[in-house]
Amino acid sequence: MDINTFIAQFLSGLSTAMLLFLISSGLTLIFGVVNVLNFAHGSFYLLGTYFAYQLMQLFDNFWVGLLVGAVGAGIVGMIIEFLFLRRIYGRAQEGAFQLLMTFAFILILDDVVKFIWGTEYKTIPKPASLVGSLNIGSVTVPTYNIFIIIVGLLVVLFAWYFLTKTDTGKTVRASSLDRIMLGLLGTNVPMIMTLVFGVATAMGGLAGVLAAPLRTVTPGAGVEFIIDSMIVVVIGGFGNFWGALLGALIIGEVLSFGILWMPELATVLTFIVMIIVLIVKPEGLLAKRAVGRK
Amino acid sequence: MKHKIISLFIIAAILIPFAAVQAAETIKIGALYTMTGRGGQYGKDSEVAIKIALDEVNAKGLPGGAKLDVIITDDKNPQYAVSVAKRYITDEKCKFLFGIISTAIGLAVTEVSKEHKVIFVGTDHAGTDLTANKFQKYYFRSANNTFQSMMAGAYYLKDEVKNWKKIAYIGPDYAYGRDQWMELKWGLDKLGVKYEVVGEYWPKLYEPDYTSYITAIMKAAPDVLVNGMWGGDTVAFIKQAKPYGLFGKMKYFHVDAGGNYEALAGLGADMPAGIIMSARHHNNWPETPANKTYVDKFYKAAGRYPSYAAEGAYVGVHMIAEAIRKVGNANDTEALVKALEGMKIQCPEDPQGFTSYIDPKTHQIVQVQAIGTTVKNDKFPPAKYMLGNFKVYPADKLWPSFEYIDYMTKVKGK
Numbered sequence: 259m260d261i262n263t264f265i266a267q268f269l270s271g272l273s274t275a276m277l278l279f280l281i282s283s284g285l286t287l288i289f290g291v292v293n294v295l296n297f298a299h300g301s302f303y304l305l306g307t308y309f310a311y312q313l314m315q316l317f318d319n320f321w322v323g324l325l326v327g328a329v330g331a332g333i334v335g336m337i338i339e340f341l342f343l344r345r346i347y348g349r350a351q352e353g354a355f356q357l358l359m360t361f362a363f364i365l366i367l368d369d370v371v372k373f374i375w376g377t378e379y380k381t382i383p384k385p386a387s388l389v390g391s392l393n394i395g396s397v398t399v400p401t402y403n404i405f406i407i408i409v410g411l412l413v414v415l416f417a418w419y420f421l422t423k424t425d426t427g428k429t430v431r432a433s434s435l436d437r438i439m440l441g442l443l444g445t446n447v448p449m450i451m452t453l454v455f456g457v458a459t460a461m462g463g464l465a466g467v468l469a470a471p472l473r474t475v476t477p478g479a480g481v482e483f484i485i486d487s488m489i490v491v492v493i494g495g496f497g498n499f500w501g502a503l504l505g506a507l508i509i510g511e512v513l514s515f516g517i518l519w520m521p522e523l524a525t526v527l528t529f530i531v532m533i534i535v536l537i538v539k540p541e542g543l544l545a546k547r548a549v550g551r552k
Numbered sequence: 553m554k555h556k557i558i559s560l561f562i563i564a565a566i567l568i569p570f571a572a573v574q575a576a577e578t579i580k581i582g583a584l585y586t587m588t589g590r591g592g593q594y595g596k597d598s599e600v601a602i603k604i605a606l607d608e609v610n611a612k613g614l615p616g617g618a619k620l621d622v623i624i625t626d627d628k629n630p631q632y633a634v635s636v637a638k639r640y641i642t643d644e645k646c647k648f649l650f651g652i653i654s655t656a657i658g659l660a661v662t663e664v665s666k667e668h669k670v671i672f673v674g675t676d677h678a679g680t681d682l683t684a685n686k687f688q689k690y691y692f693r694s695a696n697n698t699f700q701s702m703m704a705g706a707y708y709l710k711d712e713v714k715n716w717k718k719i720a721y722i723g724p725d726y727a728y729g730r731d732q733w734m735e736l737k738w739g740l741d742k743l744g745v746k747y748e749v750v751g752e753y754w755p756k757l758y759e760p761d762y763t764s765y766i767t768a769i770m771k772a773a774p775d776v777l778v779n780g781m782w783g784g785d786t787v788a789f790i791k792q793a794k795p796y797g798l799f800g801k802m803k804y805f806h807v808d809a810g811g812n813y814e815a816l817a818g819l820g821a822d823m824p825a826g827i828i829m830s831a832r833h834h835n836n837w838p839e840t841p842a843n844k845t846y847v848d849k850f851y852k853a854a855g856r857y858p859s860y861a862a863e864g865a866y867v868g869v870h871m872i873a874e875a876i877r878k879v880g881n882a883n884d885t886e887a888l889v890k891a892l893e894g895m896k897i898q899c900p901e902d903p904q905g906f907t908s909y910i911d912p913k914t915h916q917i918v919q920v921q922a923i924g925t926t927v928k929n930d931k932f933p934p935a936k937y938m939l940g941n942f943k944v945y946p947a948d949k950l951w952p953s954f955e956y957i958d959y960m961t962k963v964k965g966k
Contacts, residue, residue, distance in 0.1 A: 263771050270764040277761065368588065377593040378856060379787055379818030381934070391795045398770075400795030403763065472792050473760050474784030474818060478589030482758045514764035518771065521753045525725065 259518075266397045267514050273403040275510025276410030280465035281483060282490040282502040283413070284458035290434045290497025291454040294343060294356050297484065298363035299462050304480030306331035306463020307470045308371055311380045320385040324467045331463025336456035338363065343455070344448065364481055372477045382470035406468055413461070414503060421499065430454060434497060489528055493535045495542025504543055576617035579882040581872060582640025583651040583865075584627035584661065590758060590784050593814055594653045594676060594861035599624055600854045601862035604846075605869035612873075615880045620873060627652060630660035637664040647882040648673060648872055653861065655679030655728055665690045669885055671892070673871060675864035678808065678832070679727055680735065683916035685961040690885070692892050692915040694871055695832050695864030698728065699735045699956060701808040704921035704945040706739025708828065709776065712943060713803055716775035720751035722765060722789070723780025729754065732780040732808055734963070738956060750774050758785060766793045770801065777802050782809035787818040799824040806830075807923050814859040816926075816935040823926055823937040830923040833863035836931070836938045837922055838903040846900035857932050867899045867917070871910070903944065911952050918947045 285299045309330035310323030317323075342363075346355040388402045421427040432440050433450050441447045466480075473479065490509055494501025509528050516524040535543060583602065585595035602622050610619050623644060627633040633652070640646040641664070649665050649672040652658045658677035665672035666688040673692050674682060680697040709716070721736075723729030733752070740747060751772035753765050766789075769777060777798070781789055786809065793799065804827040809815070811829030835847050835857050846866065850858040871892060876882050878891040893912035901919060902908055908919045924939030932938060 266767040266771070267764065270767045273763055274761045372588065372592065377596050379593070379784060379814060381818060381820050381822070383820075383822070389795075391797070398796055400792075402795065469760065472788065474590075474787045476590055476784050476818075477592060479760070479784070481589075483760050514767075517753065517764045518768045521751065521765075521768065525754070525756050 262395060262397050263518070265394065266399075267518050268511065269394075269397070269399050269403070269407075271511035271514030272507075273406050273510075274513060275506040276407050277465060277469055278483070278486060278490055278510060279410055279503050279506035280413060280461060280468065282487040282494075282506055283417070283499060284461035284465075285487050286491045286494065286497055286499060286502040287458040287461070288455060289491070290499065291430055292339070292343075292451050293347075293437075294360070294455075295353075296458075297357065297360040298338075298367065299459070299487065300480030300482070300484045301364050301367035302331040302335055302459040302462035302480075303466035303469075303483075304371055304477070305334055305367060306460075306466035307382070307475050307479070308375055308380070309463070310467040310470065311375070311382055311475060314382060320383070320471075323382065324464070327467035328460045328464040331466070332456040332460025335459025335462075336452050339452050339455035344451070347451075368477050368480065375477075377477060380475040382467070382475060384471040402471060409468060417499060486528070489532045491542075492532055493543060495545025498542060498544045501542050501544035576619065577882075578619050578621050579614070579648075579876065580640075580644055580646040581620065581622045581648045581650045581869070582637065582644060582646035583622050583624045584633050584636060584649070584657070585624055585651045586628075586653040587624070587626040591653045593783070594859060595624075595626070597850075597854070597859045597862040598651060598653075598675065598865035600850060601858065601866040602869055604849050604853060605866045605873075609869060609873040614873060614876055618876070618882070620869065620876075622650065622869070624651070627654070627657050630657050633657045634660050634664055637661045638668075641668045641670050646670070647885075650868060650872075651675050651865065652677050655681070656726070658682055659686060662686065662688055662691045671872075671885060671888055673868040675868040676861040680731055680960065681727070681964065683911075683914040684957040685964055685966055687914055689889060689915070692871065692910060692917075694868035694897075694917050695860070696919050696921065697916055697951070698732050698808050699953065700916075700919070700921055700950045701830060701832075702732050702735035703739045703950045703953070703956075704830070704923055705736055705778075705805065705807040706743055706745070707945055707949070708807070708923045708943060709740065709805065710743045710745050713776060713805075713828075716803065717746070717748055718750045718772075718774045719747045719776045719778060720749065720753070720769055720772050720774035721778045721780065722753040722755065722762075722769065723778075724757040724759075724782075724785060725754035726757055728782070729757075729780045733778070734960075735956070736778060738959060742955075755785075760788060762789045762792045766796050766798060770796060770798060774802055777804050779804065779806040779810060780808065781806075782812070783814060784818065786810055786812075786815040790815075790819055790824065791822055794822060794824055799827055804828060807921075808832075809860075811924065811926075811939045812860050813857055813932070813935065816932075816937060816939075817857070819937070820934055821936045823935075825927065825937065826925050828923060828925055829939055830921060831939075832860040833858070833901045834922065834924075834939060836929065836940075837924070837942055838901070840900075840902070840904055842898065842902070843900040857935075863900055867897060867908075871895065871897055906947070908947070913954075914952050914957070916951055918951050920947045921945045921950060 306327035310327030313326045314323040391400045490505035494505030516527040587595040655677040678698045680699040807830040811831040875891040879887045896907045896909045899908045922942040924942040926937045927940035929938035
């Protein structure tokens with residue numbers, strides 16, 4: 259394989275990985291901190307997209323749409339956590355309730371989108387400054403894909419700073435380790451849960467808006483990548499933010515080079531990687547043994 | 553006595569109109585469509601077209617003053633669709649099964665139709681199997697199958713695309729995607745076209761990210777890239793491939809569903825010019841009064857232009873009505889089958905001088921295929937490009953092909 263092919267395929271994989279990471283990171287954050295496996299995460303991706311679409315009908319500005327899409331999805335996320343999910347924390351059979359409730363929200367939010375915006379495909383154009391492509395040597399890379407890679411890296415940097423250098427970040431990490439102890443120390447744990455849920459669903463919304471110029475804006479689009487996101491989270495380790503990054507990079511690149519070398523098996527490869535990880539390190543590549551986790 | 557007679561007249565005068573109303577039968581059609589998720593647009597468009605067709609049919613009248621009515625249920629998946637189809641027959645007393653977007657669901661429901669001897673008119677699913685190796689006498693289809701599209705495509709590649717040899721394919725990894733590629737290659741071989749396959753790519757249905765497929769295709773450098781996707785997958789692929797300059801480096805060829813209006817609308821100004829596409833119905837071709845009236849009626853009813861799924865549903869209702877008119881009732885299924893076999897039915901997509909017909913041996917509607925290239929045209933907003941420069945392929949050159957049916961039966965079984 260020549261170097262140009264390698265670079266082209268690597269960058270394709272990287273751009274796929276960054277969108278996967280943006281989606282999966284919210285999913286894993288909710289699981290790590292709130293202890294909820296949010297099957298409806300894709301619906302927040304969808305909501306973010308449609309909020310952005312609506313705003314862009316009024317202002318025709320991608321950046322306003324990006325902001326409103328992310329914030330709007332986050333607000334809806336917080337409302338749902340506060341009004342519904344909070345009621346089932348700590349119940350016997352909480353897992354089953356979580357599954358039923360979050361699955362119900364997939365159906366509800368999907369239908370809400372359909373009723374408000376209809377079933378026709380919507381278009382969110384790229385901002386004019388990100389149309390076109392760049393040439394790296396003889397490799398062509400769309401400017402927008404480079405933008406997504408950069409946004410992904412910025413989110414990684416911001417998350418690293420927030421989780422390791424700020425008091426709030428440390429509280430969030432502590433709540434993922436032992437909620438009860440944190441509560442006994444005087445922290446308003448329910449508020450932390452709601453805020454984390456809001457931030458994570460806002461990340462879903464952000465991913466939705468970022469992906470929209472490349473994908474199809476349609477009801478149902480939110481559930482399509484939930485399996486891929488789950489694979490990413492399983493590989494990286496449930497609840498592990500950095501695991502989501504590693505998982506997304508592995509899946510993005512395995513898929514990318516798999517398509518080049520063995521296209522017939524490309525979609526199976528991600529599952530093969532997941533199975534290998536589950537055999538070798540069932541808790542995920544970056545997860546530590548869960549000790550003291552509530 | 554006189555009073556009694558007058559009373560009887562009065563009672564009779566009151567009751568006779570009721571009796572007449574009660575005698576006017578409502579003939580129920582049990583339809584299944586995808587109403588949610590990605591395929592929901594097809595279901596919604598079909599629903600609008602069904603209402604338009606019902607208004608036309610009921611206004612024209614049916615034998616005995618009967619009225620046609622259609623019940624629509626979201627089909628969800630094959631198991632669920634089968635249970636609804638059975639309920640339609642046993643509980644709702646539907647005389648016909650109707651609709652269905654997905655070939656997988658169509659294949660499941662055709663078994664119900666066969667078992668219960670109830671006519672099933674498929675209006676959108678295009679898997680060739682249903683009118684070939686999986687043929688059963690109670691199944692009829694009101695839209696073309698993928699073989700008709702791909703055979704027309706083979707003629708187009710032979711006659712209209714010059715100096716190509718290397719060909720690659722990308723299509724969804726299920727029967728619809730696999731069959732199109734098998735059919736196109738069969739058609740090219742049949743026409744004696746020499747070609748070399750340099751890549752075959754099988755993303756899953758609804759794959760959101762084609763970036764790595766695109767760079768792999770660019771590396772394979774085919775002269776012609778054939779795409780077998782439909783709906784939103786087409787939109788996503790084209791949006792993602794455009795900045796790579798893919799459309800300038802190879803001929804892009806997408807003739808079963810690429811030119812469907814929903815994709816043209818979804819892409820808007822992102823649609824590249826000059827790419828080769830087709831669909832099972834075009835809003836801007838043929839420019840006949842029938843097609844214009846149909847498209848205008850749809851727009852008036854829905855506030856948007858129709859995707860091709862709508863025309864199949866519209867034609868399907870008219871097919872059933874015509875069969876009932878010929879037979880005189882909706883109860884003699886065997887006579888209705890005979891009435892449908894060979895039936896000529898004027899469709900919005902029929903060009904001047906041609907009328908679509910049902911092939912009596914396969915029960916497949918036989919229609920001309922028009923393949924075009926994308927040209928700027930904003931008369932059907934939000935689409936900014938429509939198809940133009942059409943090449944038209946005569947219906948009888950495309951179907952039936954018993955040679956292909958034999959081949960398909962050998963490959964896929966009965």
